[in-house]
Amino acid sequence: MQPRRLIKTLLTLSSLLLAIMTTNTASAAQNYIGLRSGPAPAFPIVFEVTEFRELRPVSRRGSWLLVTDERNRGWIHVDDIHKIRSFPRDEMWKLINDARPGDTRLEFGLSSDEAYSFSIIGQVFSEKLYAAYTRGPEGRTSWSKLEAGVTREFGEIQDDIRLHWRAGLGYGMEGTDSTHWRLADDEPVWLGAGGVEAVWQVERYFEIGLRGDVSVTLDADTTTHTTASLVWRIRI
Structure with a gap:
């Protein structure tokens, strides 16, 4: 194999390897938040979203918030909504304050x-x-x-x-x-x-x-x- 072709092949393989490593690192760094089928920890998680998913609040029951991404919906505790970065900070604190008092x-x-x-x-x-x-x-x-x-x-x-x-x-x-x-x-x-x-x-x-x-x-x-x-x- 000619030296120029060998160098080109090595560069191509290096680029592919770097792309794979970057993708895996990004996937590993993502945080997933579980949304439940009902407003309590006893309800199962029906689907998971990343911290960057756009979610919209639908209703609230006690300290639990029903949210949707327009395709799926699930319940999340107000103590966890800070993990969703798509929530505006002022709206997030209003939701937390509205959910108080707690369950006692x-x-x-x-x-x-x-x-x-x-x-x-x-x-x-x-x-x-x-x-x-x-x-x-x-x-x-x-x-x-x-x-x-x-x-x-x-x-x-x-x-x-x-x-x-x-x-x-x-x-x-x-x-x-x-x-x-x-x-x-x-x-x-x-x-x-x-x-x-x-x-x-x-x-x-x-x-x-x-x-x-x-x-x-x-x-x-x-x-x-x-x-x-x-x-x-x-x-x-």
Whole structure:
């Protein structure tokens, strides 16, 4: 092979190798952001976009934003939208501020059996958990309940009225003359608890709801106790 042809061939191969290396480096440097099928970490990622993809916000639910590139759509948490460089900075901060308060709620409730309750509801990993303390009328017939479990949304009546179910375990206690849990003695008893509720988001920080609860004693003499409660929630 002539020296000139050999040099030309080597230059061509070098150019091809450099182009391949540049392409691989650019691909490796790209960051991909997963968009989910629903507004929670439990929903699967339906497609991924690069940080330079042009996305348009469609709607918002809590701290999640539904976005589209005019062909596909998916949900992204507001804490991740800074990764999308196509969002204008002023619009991005407005979306973040509008999504606050977060997913934590403080609740006060009054029930049909003249009891009051305090609860906290919050997101832990992919689950929404709650913890509640309920106290009956004061005196020798007083009773109380500690309860914790999981709650999930399963439907909506309108955009601002949503349906949830909840299920958990509780610990029931009662006073000397109380027959609320129908215990033969004053010893506490384990409870299975569940309920369904409709919650109306009155405004950004405040919710009001109506809930039906069922508590079942987990002992030899199983008893069932049902109540209806009116609840008020503050989002923080």
